[in-house]
Each structure stands twice: as structure tokens, then as C-alpha cells.
Amino acid sequence: MPPKPDKVAEYIYALKASSRMADQVVTHRSFPKSKAQYGQPEAPWPEPIAHILKKADVKKLFKHQVQAIDLIRRGENIVAATPTASGKTFMYNLPVLEALAQDPGAHALYMFPLKALTQDQIKTFRKLAANMENGPTAEIYDGDTTSYRRRKIKEAPPNAIFTNPEMLHLGFLPYHHNWEGFFGKLKFIIVDEVHTYRGVMGSHMAWVFARLLRVCRYYGSDPQFVMCSATIANPRDLACRLTGRNFKLVEKSTAPRGARHVVFMNPQTGPAQTAIMLLKAALARGLRTIVYTQSRKMTELISMWASERAGEFKDKISAYRAGYLPEERREIETKLASGELLAVVSTSALELGIDIGALDLCILVGYPGTVMATWQRGGRVGRDLSESAMVLIAGEDALDQYFMRNPEDFFSRSVENAVINPLNPVISARHIECAAAELPLNLDDPILQSGELDKTIYRLEQEGKLLRDAQGSRLYASKKKPQRDVDLRGSGSQFTIMVADPEDPEGPGGQSVGQIDLFRAFRETHPGAIYLHLGRTYRVDALDLARRTVFARPAQVDYYTQARGDKDTEILEIFDEKTVWGTRVYCGRLKVTDQVTGFESKKVRTRKSLGITPLDLPSNTFETQGLWFEIPGHTQKAVEDKFMHFMGGIHAIEHAAIGIAPLIVMADRNDLGGISTPFHPQMGGPAVFIYDGVPGGVGLSLIAFKKALELFSKTMQAIKSCPCETGCPSCVHSPKCGSGNRPIDKEASLFILESIRGAKPEKRKRIVLNKPEEANKAAEQAPPPEKPAINIQSSENKGVDLGQAYAAAIDAYIQPEREHNPFKSQENYGVLDIETRRSAAEVGGWGAAYRMGVSCSVLYDSRDDKFHEYFQDDTDALAQHLTQLDLVVGFNIIRFDYQVLSAHTAFDFSAIPTLDMLQKIYGVLGYRISLDKLAQHTLGTQKTADGLQALKWWKQGKIDKILKYCRADVAITRDLFLYGREHGHLLFQNKAKKVVRVPVKW
Missing domain, CATH: 3.40.50.300 (P-loop containing nucleotide triphosphate hydrolases)
Structure with missing residues (x-):
């Protein structure tokens, strides 16, 4: 009761x-x-909906429900941001049921962030629909749906499907051709708890919605959105950014x-x-x-x-x-x-x-x-x-x-803004690849209309994840189902936690008690960690990274464990900088290396430390966004002159700033990380870094950068107003500090902040950005000039074919790289191919290539533009010829040609500067393409014979035919090399029978 x-x-x-x-x-x-306020819809309900309300004993609707219903019935996209228990379920179900009753062939997609919510909501929908004659049908389609039920649902889609973001991403969009009837008549997309789609997940969801709408357009539908949210400061803005649509807002609750x-x-x-x-x-x-x-x-x-x-x-x-x-x-x-x-x-x-x-x-x-x-x-x-x-x-x-x-x-205080960053380069790259796998991407596709995505597309092409067609106007994904590699919640790989049988605690782990993501696994389920599950205690025996499994066994202990670790950061790019108080504050792109080095055991009741146990685990390195500020030299000297602990002072500032940052940006302190260092090599002095704690970043630290003055002021206030003497968790201690909050000096932190606030800025320091490793020494000695930004959205491109505009923009972007390409200036090159006397089957497999023997070798020399012929006994002379060249080009030359030749000379072929075209292409695509296929689609020619025919000719003594065939192969290889060097790609036919480009750099 x-x-x-x-x-x-x-x-x-x-x-x-x-x-x-x-x-x-x-x-x-x-x-x-508070009392309720009621209203009446603009248009009376049709009989089926009136009957539903009567059965539910609902005589009147709240004013905000009526406002939302009227907007939905007019065809508007709406977002309702009213408190819990304000009747949002009726807001969207009543107009959806009305529309489905009027058009029994129409469909609605309901999406909830949790499976438990999905279970709740379908019960409500079915209860309402049961009060209608031949009411709309509804089914759940998620990870818990059996394969039999999934097949039945796809064969005859119900009026309403209830699902979650992961299933939409993994089960619907990659297989949209199986859902043509559903997507073709999709009328509503209902998104509940939309405030949860912020940060990393929200950035992913903006792309999932873009991909969903793209598929809908393909099948001829234009669904209406109805979103529901808890109270946040920017519900309309969040809905617009998630979908690219305009929304009407309903936010004033009139419920009791x-x-x-x-x-x-x-x-x-x-x-x-x-x-x-x-x-x-x-x-x-x-x-x-x-x-x-x-x-x-x-x-x-x-x-x-x-x-x-x-x-x-x-x-x-x-x-x-x-x-x-x-x-x-x-x-x-x-x-x-x-x-x-x-x-x-x-x-x-x-x-x-x-x-x-x-x-x-x-x-x-x-x-x-x-x-x-x-x-x-x-x-x-x-x-x-x-x-x-x-x-x-x-x-x-x-x-x-x-x-x-x-x-x-x-x-x-008003509630916070929900922040998303769909242009996060890590997230956008993953979803562009997914979109291209679902439907080929035209360059004028709405999903690509941001100039900031052009570099991402170029990078995906260079990595072989996107393949452009021969005309350069359409993009295909090289993987069939890249969606499987994308985790919407940003938590990374999932590990299964296996525990031993309590009746046989020394036996092997045999029962799963759930899952944990990679980052948590390193910190919570490392060897020796104490893991808790439903009130039971387990000690972790092993963390198997290869099998993504944690092995644990029951243990009755009176202590818990806390991971310890080290962090390092590298500045990759500076977005902006400004002066705040007496120092310079920057924001930009960082590379963070997080290393768990051990764990501390603490008594449960007293939290007394029982000691630290070292661990040997791999590091976690990722790129993200962050802000950082330098500590002036005069401030450091003043701190040291007063015999205060300088490192303890900046460490305390870091902790306090991260602790107070959620007041400024909508974030948990666990969404942010930090590093303080008495000397950062790129800064040339001490610095404090605060960064987004997820790969790519979601823009939280960039907002904090814009509000740096407020961040500094509130950080000082938090430290100063705390009554403790030496520092505590209320001001400068952090519960997740990898070094156990050592060293920490509260007095020094206040002295440093006061010094910065009252000082004049020092002369701006030059930050040294580390150069990426170049492919060769020549590139190190003469780095390529800075590349211009790619932008195909400029007014100059109006009326121009987008494929041509994009190709021109890419050409401009990579031209400095081409001009700097060491191969470009090496006209002194050779192209080599050999034919053998015996097949792989005859010598015991490809691993025994050195036993195959040489029937002939043909080397094209660019210096005299001639083909030079060698035989097995001439291998030393061939090797001597190769040493005179700046570059030797071949197709599978390193793993095959050189291996065969090495049996007939003492020469070390690894000393020759070599470009293996097959090796380069495999490195981009992850699979092999034959020389003949490349020649057919790139050069419009083909090989004159094949290796098996050449073996037959050898047995028949027809060496002239072998030489002619080998010369033809060398000519094809040379022409492919020159084409690739000039155009930056070769052409081949993919598994979908489309002629596409494979990007090459030689």
C-alpha cells in the first residue's frame, strides 16, 4: 500500500x-x-481515438499535450521538453494512432535509448491500439528479438516498430533493401529521451539520423519527427542539430x-x-x-x-x-x-x-x-x-x-545546454564510410554539405576506406558492413566478464556476469582488481585482451582497489588562443597517452591504503580536443622562492578546474581529463591541460576555452572558499587521480592563480608542433609546403559539376605533396619482372620461391628508355644494374621476384630502394588486385599471357615468347606506375562490379 x-x-x-x-x-x-490546466484540440478526435480516451478514462488533456498534438497533426516536427510524469506518452501516441488508422499501410518508428524503456512503451501502445477496431500493429525489433521473430517482422512489417539506436544503426540501415516497404511509407519517427543524445552518443546519433533520412529519401518518404526530452536549456537547438530539420518547441508543463x-x-x-x-x-x-x-x-x-x-x-x-x-x-x-x-x-x-x-x-x-x-x-x-x-x-x-x-x-541556476559535435573527425569518418556502404555517395549529397568534411573524405580515400568511381563524382565504401566497427556510445570494445562457479572457485571461469568497455576494463578489471556484482565480490585473475574476456573468481575481502597511472600529452594543432588574466590560453587538438601502471588497495571501512601493486598493461593513446594555459616563468620563480611546491600547486589547479568545469559546460567531471606538467617540451615551460576524455573530442573543452575567464574565476573561488587548510576532495583532490593526489599544494595553487591574475602577460612563446614522421630522409630535409584547405562549397563552384570541383579541390590540396614526392623527381628508375622455370606446386609452395629458378628477367631502365634482358646466370649483373637506379618498381617484387633471385646471388636485395605496387595497394585496400585487372581498367589493356603459359613455354624451349610476354608485363607495370604517379590513383572493378579508384602515393 x-x-x-x-x-x-x-x-x-x-x-x-x-x-x-x-x-x-x-x-x-x-x-x-500544482493544479492541472486543460485544453481542447483544434480539431475533434475521430471516433477510434475518442474511444481510446474514453476507455482510458481521460476526459480532458493538459494544455501542453494539446499544444503538442495540434502541432503534430499539422505536420510540424516537434520537441517536447517537459518534466517527468507530464503525459508525453499521450502527446505522440494519439496523433500517431490517428494517422495510422487513416492510412493502415503507413509506418512509425519508435526509438528509445534503453531496451527496458522499449518494453514499457510497447505495452502502452498495444494497450491503446487494442481499444481500436483493427488497431495498428506493433513489434519490438532489438538485440533481444529472436531470429525467427526478426524474419517474420521483415517479411510483414507492423505499423509501428519499437527499437533502439544500436539496432537502427546495425540492423536497419545496413540492410535497408530488406525494409523497402517500411522505409517507403515511414510517416513518423518518435525519439524519446532525446536529452541522452548529447556528447559522444549525440554526435554519433546526428549521423545515424542523417543516414536514416537519406535512406528514407531513397525510398520516397519524408517522415515527421516527434522528440521528447527532459528539461534542458536548448531542446530545440539539440533537435535541429541532431536531424538538420526545423522544430517547434513545447516546454511549459500544465500537468499537476x-x-x-x-x-x-x-x-x-x-x-x-x-x-x-x-x-x-x-x-x-x-x-x-x-x-x-x-x-x-x-x-x-x-x-x-x-x-x-x-x-x-x-x-x-x-x-x-x-x-x-x-x-x-x-x-x-x-x-x-x-x-x-x-x-x-x-x-x-x-x-x-x-x-x-x-x-x-x-x-x-x-x-x-x-x-x-x-x-x-x-x-x-x-x-x-x-x-x-x-x-x-x-x-x-x-x-x-x-x-x-x-x-x-x-x-x-538554469539547466545546462546539451552539446554535440557531429564534425568530430573520428565520428564523421566512421559514419561517412557507413553511409557509402548503404548507398553510394554523390558529392552533392546533403549528408556531405560541410566544407569541414572534405579533408575527412580525402583521408578516407587515402586509407582505402572510400573508393571514388572513375569519373570522380561518386564514392563507394570498400567494406561491405563498416557499421559493425562503430560503437555509438563511444565506449570502445566490450569485454565479457566470466566468473568461476562458486561451488568450484578454483575451476575455470564458466558463467558470464555482464560486460565492461575497454577503458573501464583497464581501470576496473585489471589483474588483481576487486569486482562487485549484485552484492557479490570477485577477484580478477586475468584480463585477456585478445579474447576480450575478464576472468574472475569469488573472493571474500574487506578491501577495494583503485587504478593508478600516468598520462602524457602532445599538441598536434592550435585552433585559437587568447590572453586571460596574465597568461595565454589555447585550444586545439591533442594526443593523449594514458597508461595504467598499477593499483592501490584500500580498506572498505576506513579507506586506509594497503599498498600499491604494479601492473604491466598496454597504454591507451587517442587524439582529442582540449584547452591549455601556460604558467609564466616569473610565477614559477616566485613560488619556488617562497619554498612552496610548484608541481603540487599546478596539479591542484588542474584538479580544481576539472571539478568546477561542469558548471560551465554540460559535462560530468568524468567526461574531462587533465594533465599538469612543470615542463612541457612544446610549450618550453610549465602548463596545465584540460581535454575531452573521448577520442576526437565533443567540443566540451572548446566551450570551456570560450569561457576561460569564468573558468579561472570559479576555480579560484572554489579553492579559496573551501575551509580546509592543506587541500581536500572538496577543492583540489580528485577521486580519479592516477597519482593518488600526490603532490598537491593548495597554498601554492592560490598563490599561482593570484600571481597570474595580477600580472601582465609575458611575451608570447612559440609552441613547437611536432612534425609527423616522413616517409624518407629527403622529405625530412625539405618538408612539403602547407596545404590549403579543401572547400568545394565556395561561390566560385556554382554551376560547376561537383565531381570536377571536388577533383580540382583535392588536386589543389595534394599538389604540394606531389611536388614534394621524392619519386616525382626520380626519373632514374627501373621496372623489373621475372619469369620462373618451375611452379609453386612443383617446389612445395610459395614459401619455397627460391627453388623456382629464373627463366628470364626483364628490367626497364628509364635512363635509356630500353628493356634489358637477363637470365639465371646473369643474376649478379642484374643486381649490379639495379644498384645504379634511384628506384626499382615491381609488382609483388619484394615477396616474389627478389626471393627467386636471391637463390642465385649473394647480393642483398633489401638494400635496393624498391616500390612494390602490389604491397602498396594491399596496404590501402586490405586485399590484392591482379596486375591484369588494374591494366584493364586503368590502361584499357591486358596481359598477353599468364605465368602458367610461361612455364609451358619454358618446358617447350620457347624463350623468345617468354621474353616477349615478360617485356609486355614490365611495360604494363611501368605505365601503371607512371599513371599512378601522375593521377594519384589506379582503377579497378570492385566486388559490386563498379569501376573505382584505389589511391596510390608513389
């Missing part, structure tokens, strides 16, 4: 009156209940809401222990409670500790987090909704609108990182209009303590 209305108020009153906890209450706010309380607590005994005490008191009063934590490990620990102390309620508490098996999550959700469980301890996995029944109390163990997430989590309680409460228990982090000292700032 639900609690009486006064139970929540009684709970809050008891907390504030408690002799043990009252002094920990920083602030208490009460929000009165029960009274609620918000309490901030600054605990004395640690946030976890305080949360357990609050939870025990809530259970004793019958309050159904959700406890949110900031990490998987803390979720497990609090659940385990709370169960140990809960007495009769021991079995009424459960943990919930990502990484659990689907059946485990579903069981917990069902028990919560039914009331079998009274409390759940969760990560952000339960932040979204999954139906887990009516809850009364939300306890936040630590500030969630954003105002938006705080209110979103708090909105999980009081959904039945009864009185509810949210208690925020501060952690030791800088942001938590900032709001404990400045609670008014939280309540007056």
Missing part, C-alpha cells in the same frame, strides 16, 4: 529534528503542489504535481554511510526509495552495506546498474513495479522513464554533475501526485561542496 500523504513530510521533519543528523542539513526547500521537498546535506561520516542511515529510516516508514550513486562500484557497495544493516528489509533492497545481464535487469524492474522491492540503489541507468512504480524518496549520493540530471533523477519520485522528497548528500568533490556553500546558486 502507498504511504499516507503525511509520511514524507514526517520523514523530513524527523531528519531536521534528529540530534545525530540535523546539523548536516544545509538547506530545505518545499515546493507546493504533488508537493515535494528538496534537502541538501553535507555529511560528517561520508555520503555512503549517511545514505544508508537515511534509507533505513525510509524503509521503517514504508517509503519506497531510489538511491542514486556516481559509480558502479559505489552502487554495489551501498546495496551490500544497506542489506547487511536493514534487518527485516534485507531482501527488499537491490542494486541496479549497466553491465547486468538483461534478465537480471528485467527481474529487478518487475519487482520494483510490483512493490516486492522497496528500495533500489542505482547508477544513472534508472534515470530515464522506465516504469518502476510510484516512489516516494530519492536519495542522491553525490551531485550528479549537472542541474538537469539532478532534477531528472528527482523527478522519478512523486509520479502518482503524492508528496515526495529528494535528498542530495554531498560528496567531497569540488562541485558538491560548491553547492553546499552556495545552495542558492543551485536553485537559481
Whole structure:
């Protein structure tokens, strides 16, 4: 039974009156209940929809629901950004059901970020549709759908398909030809919880939506978007950036809401222990409670500790987090909704609108990182209009303590912007490749209309991932299904966690308990790590990188582990710079190397260190975006003159800046990384770096760069206002510091910031950008000139064929490289081919090429423009001839020709500067192409014979025919070399029977 209305108020009153906890209450706010405001749609509902509303006992709709419904019925794209429990389900289901009733052949695509949400929402849809005569059909199509059901759904698509981003990306778009009927009549795309599509995932999703709309256009449909979001500062902007469409915004809720309380607590005994005490008191009063934590490990620990102390309620508490098996999550959700469980301890996995029944109390163990997430989590309680409460228990982090000292700032602060960066070069490259695999890309395709993508396309061509057709106006993907290599959530490779049988703990790992991504695997499941799962403790035996598997076994221990490591950064490119206070601040592209070097064991109860164990794991290197600022030389000298710890001071500034940055950009502190160094070789002095913690970056640090003055000011304020003397987690300590927060000097950090604020900027230093390794010494001695930007969108190209414009732009981009190409100036080159006396089968395979013997060798010499003929006994003379050339060109020359020749001379062919065309092409495409196929499509000619025919001629003594054939092969190889050197590509026919270019650099 639900609690009486006064139970929540009684709970809050008891907390504030408690002799043990009252002094920990920083602030208490009460929000009165609000009444509903109703409205009527512009047009009356047709009978089927009116019947649905009657069956649901809905006599009136809220004004904001009516506003959204009217816009949808007019054909507008809308985004509804109203609080939880405001009736968004009716907003989109009613007009969709109306449209599907009017056109039974139409389709709708519903997308949810979590499978559990999908399960919830299809139940609602089916319940509504069941009240219609011959109501629309609906099916779930996701990773849990059986292969039999998938086949049936594809054969006869229902009116509505419910899915998630990963399945759209992996199961629909690559196989769109199997969904022609569905995409051809797709009328609506419903996207729920769109605020989750920010950062890395949002940047990916912008491309997924672009690819989806591209497929829809191909099949002749133009679907309407309906998006729903939690309250964020920029819902319309986010929807527009995700889809490239215009949107109408519905954001003022007119739904009723029960009274609620918000309490901030600054605990004395640690946030976890305080949360357990609050939870025990809530259970004793019958309050159904959700406890949110900031990490998987803390979720497990609090659940385990709370169960140990809960007495009769021991079995009424459960943990919930990502990484659990689907059946485990579903069981917990069902028990919560039914009331079998009274409390759940969760990560952000339960932040979204999954139906887990009516809850009364939300306890936040630590500030969630954003105002938006705080209110979103708090909105999980009081959904039945009864009185509810949210208690925020501060952690030791800088942001938590900032709001404990400045609670008014939280309540007056608007929610944050959702940030995405679809032009992230790593993300855009992956999806351009996917799009080209789904449908060939024309250069005027809307998906490519950003000048910033031209360099990405060029790079993909050079890497052999995109292949241009012979005319240069269309792009194909070289891989058939590149979608499999793209992780939308940016977490990298997934590792399976296998644990030994509890009945046989010394036996081999045999049961999966979930998954973990690569980055977390290094830090949470390294050898020796303590891993927690549903209250059970395991010790990790091995991290198998090759098999992507973690092996662990049950272990009863009273300690936990924390990874330690080192980081290094390299400046690759500077985007912008400016003066802030008395120093220079920069933003640009960085290369970060993160190395886990060991782990520290700590007592669970006291957090006392038990020692550090070294580890030998590979490093994680990635490119990203970041900001950095130099520490002036006079400041460093002043710090050292006062005998303060300079490295400890800048290390403290780094931690404090990262801790306070989420106030400025919508990010968790875990989305950002940092490095402080007393000497950075490129800067020529000390510097502090803050960067996006994901490959490619998502633009968070670039926003922080624009607001650098605010970042500096708030960082100083956070350090100065903290009452500690030497530094603590509330100001300059970081919970994820790889060096264990050593060294840290709070006094030095304030001195440095004060010095910078009051100083005049020093003379600007020159930052040395490291040059990429060149292919040869000549390139090192004379680096190529700077390349111009590629831009085919300029006004000069209007009315010009885009294929020609793109080719011209690319030519201009790579021309300096061509002019600098060492092969370009080497007119003193030779082209070599040989024929053998015996076949591979006769000598025991290609590995025994040295036994094949030489029937003849033909060398074209560019100096005299002649073909020179050699036989087996002339191999030393041939070798001597090769030494006179600047370059020797061949086709499979290194692995074949040289191997055959090496049996007949002591000469070392590896000393010859050689261009193996087959090796170069294989390096780009990942597969071989025959010389004959290249010649047919590039030169319009073909080989005069083949190797087997040449062997027959040898046995017949027809050496003249062999020489003629070999000379023809050398001529073809030479002409292909010259064509590739001049045009930067050769032509071949791919598996799809399209003539395409393979880029070459020789």
C-alpha cells in the first residue's frame, strides 16, 4: 500500500529534528503542489481515438499535450521538453494512432535509448491500439528479438516498430533493401529521451539520423519527427542539430504535481554511510526509495552495506546498474513495479522513464554533475501526485561542496545546454564510410554539405576506406558492413566478464556476469582488481585482451582497489588562443597517452591504503580536443622562492578546474581529463591541460576555452572558499587521480592563480608542433609546403559539376605533396619482372620461391628508355644494374621476384630502394588486385599471357615468347606506375562490379 500523504513530510521533519543528523542539513526547500490546466484540440478526435480516451478514462488533456498534438497533426516536427510524469506518452501516441488508422499501410518508428524503456512503451501502445477496431500493429525489433521473430517482422512489417539506436544503426540501415516497404511509407519517427543524445552518443546519433533520412529519401518518404526530452536549456537547438530539420518547441508543463521537498546535506561520516542511515529510516516508514550513486562500484557497495544493516528489509533492497545481464535487469524492474522491492540503489541507468512504480524518496549520493540530471533523477519520485522528497548528500568533490556553500546558486541556476559535435573527425569518418556502404555517395549529397568534411573524405580515400568511381563524382565504401566497427556510445570494445562457479572457485571461469568497455576494463578489471556484482565480490585473475574476456573468481575481502597511472600529452594543432588574466590560453587538438601502471588497495571501512601493486598493461593513446594555459616563468620563480611546491600547486589547479568545469559546460567531471606538467617540451615551460576524455573530442573543452575567464574565476573561488587548510576532495583532490593526489599544494595553487591574475602577460612563446614522421630522409630535409584547405562549397563552384570541383579541390590540396614526392623527381628508375622455370606446386609452395629458378628477367631502365634482358646466370649483373637506379618498381617484387633471385646471388636485395605496387595497394585496400585487372581498367589493356603459359613455354624451349610476354608485363607495370604517379590513383572493378579508384602515393 502507498504511504499516507503525511509520511514524507514526517520523514523530513524527523531528519531536521534528529540530534545525530540535523546539523548536516544545509538547506530545505518545499515546493507546493500544482493544479492541472486543460485544453481542447483544434480539431475533434475521430471516433477510434475518442474511444481510446474514453476507455482510458481521460476526459480532458493538459494544455501542453494539446499544444503538442495540434502541432503534430499539422505536420510540424516537434520537441517536447517537459518534466517527468507530464503525459508525453499521450502527446505522440494519439496523433500517431490517428494517422495510422487513416492510412493502415503507413509506418512509425519508435526509438528509445534503453531496451527496458522499449518494453514499457510497447505495452502502452498495444494497450491503446487494442481499444481500436483493427488497431495498428506493433513489434519490438532489438538485440533481444529472436531470429525467427526478426524474419517474420521483415517479411510483414507492423505499423509501428519499437527499437533502439544500436539496432537502427546495425540492423536497419545496413540492410535497408530488406525494409523497402517500411522505409517507403515511414510517416513518423518518435525519439524519446532525446536529452541522452548529447556528447559522444549525440554526435554519433546526428549521423545515424542523417543516414536514416537519406535512406528514407531513397525510398520516397519524408517522415515527421516527434522528440521528447527532459528539461534542458536548448531542446530545440539539440533537435535541429541532431536531424538538420526545423522544430517547434513545447516546454511549459500544465500537468499537476504533488508537493515535494528538496534537502541538501553535507555529511560528517561520508555520503555512503549517511545514505544508508537515511534509507533505513525510509524503509521503517514504508517509503519506497531510489538511491542514486556516481559509480558502479559505489552502487554495489551501498546495496551490500544497506542489506547487511536493514534487518527485516534485507531482501527488499537491490542494486541496479549497466553491465547486468538483461534478465537480471528485467527481474529487478518487475519487482520494483510490483512493490516486492522497496528500495533500489542505482547508477544513472534508472534515470530515464522506465516504469518502476510510484516512489516516494530519492536519495542522491553525490551531485550528479549537472542541474538537469539532478532534477531528472528527482523527478522519478512523486509520479502518482503524492508528496515526495529528494535528498542530495554531498560528496567531497569540488562541485558538491560548491553547492553546499552556495545552495542558492543551485536553485537559481538554469539547466545546462546539451552539446554535440557531429564534425568530430573520428565520428564523421566512421559514419561517412557507413553511409557509402548503404548507398553510394554523390558529392552533392546533403549528408556531405560541410566544407569541414572534405579533408575527412580525402583521408578516407587515402586509407582505402572510400573508393571514388572513375569519373570522380561518386564514392563507394570498400567494406561491405563498416557499421559493425562503430560503437555509438563511444565506449570502445566490450569485454565479457566470466566468473568461476562458486561451488568450484578454483575451476575455470564458466558463467558470464555482464560486460565492461575497454577503458573501464583497464581501470576496473585489471589483474588483481576487486569486482562487485549484485552484492557479490570477485577477484580478477586475468584480463585477456585478445579474447576480450575478464576472468574472475569469488573472493571474500574487506578491501577495494583503485587504478593508478600516468598520462602524457602532445599538441598536434592550435585552433585559437587568447590572453586571460596574465597568461595565454589555447585550444586545439591533442594526443593523449594514458597508461595504467598499477593499483592501490584500500580498506572498505576506513579507506586506509594497503599498498600499491604494479601492473604491466598496454597504454591507451587517442587524439582529442582540449584547452591549455601556460604558467609564466616569473610565477614559477616566485613560488619556488617562497619554498612552496610548484608541481603540487599546478596539479591542484588542474584538479580544481576539472571539478568546477561542469558548471560551465554540460559535462560530468568524468567526461574531462587533465594533465599538469612543470615542463612541457612544446610549450618550453610549465602548463596545465584540460581535454575531452573521448577520442576526437565533443567540443566540451572548446566551450570551456570560450569561457576561460569564468573558468579561472570559479576555480579560484572554489579553492579559496573551501575551509580546509592543506587541500581536500572538496577543492583540489580528485577521486580519479592516477597519482593518488600526490603532490598537491593548495597554498601554492592560490598563490599561482593570484600571481597570474595580477600580472601582465609575458611575451608570447612559440609552441613547437611536432612534425609527423616522413616517409624518407629527403622529405625530412625539405618538408612539403602547407596545404590549403579543401572547400568545394565556395561561390566560385556554382554551376560547376561537383565531381570536377571536388577533383580540382583535392588536386589543389595534394599538389604540394606531389611536388614534394621524392619519386616525382626520380626519373632514374627501373621496372623489373621475372619469369620462373618451375611452379609453386612443383617446389612445395610459395614459401619455397627460391627453388623456382629464373627463366628470364626483364628490367626497364628509364635512363635509356630500353628493356634489358637477363637470365639465371646473369643474376649478379642484374643486381649490379639495379644498384645504379634511384628506384626499382615491381609488382609483388619484394615477396616474389627478389626471393627467386636471391637463390642465385649473394647480393642483398633489401638494400635496393624498391616500390612494390602490389604491397602498396594491399596496404590501402586490405586485399590484392591482379596486375591484369588494374591494366584493364586503368590502361584499357591486358596481359598477353599468364605465368602458367610461361612455364609451358619454358618446358617447350620457347624463350623468345617468354621474353616477349615478360617485356609486355614490365611495360604494363611501368605505365601503371607512371599513371599512378601522375593521377594519384589506379582503377579497378570492385566486388559490386563498379569501376573505382584505389589511391596510390608513389
